[in-house]
Amino acid sequence: MAAGTSNYWEDLRKQARQLENELDLKLVSFSKLCTGYSHSSARDGRRDRHSSDTTPLLNGSSQDRMFETMAIEIEQLLARLTGVNDKMAEYTSSAGVPSLNAALMHTLQRHRDILQDYTHEFHKTKANFVAVRERENLMGSVRKDIESYKSGSGVNNRRTELFLKEHDHLRNSDRLIEETISIAMATKENMTSQRGMLKSIQSKMNTLANRFPAVNSLIQRINLRKRRDSLILGGVIGVCTILLLLYAFH
Numbered sequence: 001m002a003a004g005t006s007n008y009w010e011d012l013r014k015q016a017r018q019l020e021n022e023l024d025l026k027l028v029s030f031s032k033l034c035t036g037y038s039h040s041s042a043r044d045g046r047r048d049r050h051s052s053d054t055t056p057l058l059n060g061s062s063q064d065r066m067f068e069t070m071a072i073e074i075e076q077l078l079a080r081l082t083g084v085n086d087k088m089a090e091y092t093s094s095a096g097v098p099s100l101n102a103a104l105m106h107t108l109q110r111h112r113d114i115l116q117d118y119t120h121e122f123h124k125t126k127a128n129f130v131a132v133r134e135r136e137n138l139m140g141s142v143r144k145d146i147e148s149y150k151s152g153s154g155v156n157n158r159r160t161e162l163f164l165k166e167h168d169h170l171r172n173s174d175r176l177i178e179e180t181i182s183i184a185m186a187t188k189e190n191m192t193s194q195r196g197m198l199k200s201i202q203s204k205m206n207t208l209a210n211r212f213p214a215v216n217s218l219i220q221r222i223n224l225r226k227r228r229d230s231l232i233l234g235g236v237i238g239v240c241t242i243l244l245l246l247y248a249f250h
Helices: 002-048 055-093 098-211 213-248
Strands: none
Touching (some): 002 055, 055 098, 098 213
């Protein structure tokens, strides 16, 4: 009976040591994963200030999957080790081995301390990883907002610049039109004044022509040339006005 119970205790101790060794290796790898995620996130943050590479997002997603898988595996190992410790506690509380009870309790306490240390280390590392991930997600969101704002500002600046150029062009066109109208009005006034002078001269020449027939013939030729010159002058002014308008609205 004593040999059977001793073997049972040794089997429990072997299971506990095996689980503790597995947990130790898993926790080392888990800690490296979290530390590597922290460092890679810092590098990716610096890189994102100069480029919009999508690789960090893929790497982060892969590390998140690895984190979740390893966390589940460690939680399962902790649960199994807790179960072994409970069986060891039940064995030490039985009345079968009173002479070895103190030594068994000491061994059990050591295994419980190891389990508590591993549990504390796991939860601490996990909490640090989650904090880093949340911080990086927040920083990534802020960087995206900043980039979106910069892109939107760039578009608005370009639109504003185009509007200003168009406004300047319209203002220049208005100024040219006003100058053209002023020239046309001045020309009209000039021509009206000249017309009055020509009418006055023509009336005087008609008076002379009626008195002197030879002068009448000369006056008629002068009138023909005057009409021809008026037509030429009017054509030139019209063409100039049309060209100015075309240039202003071009």
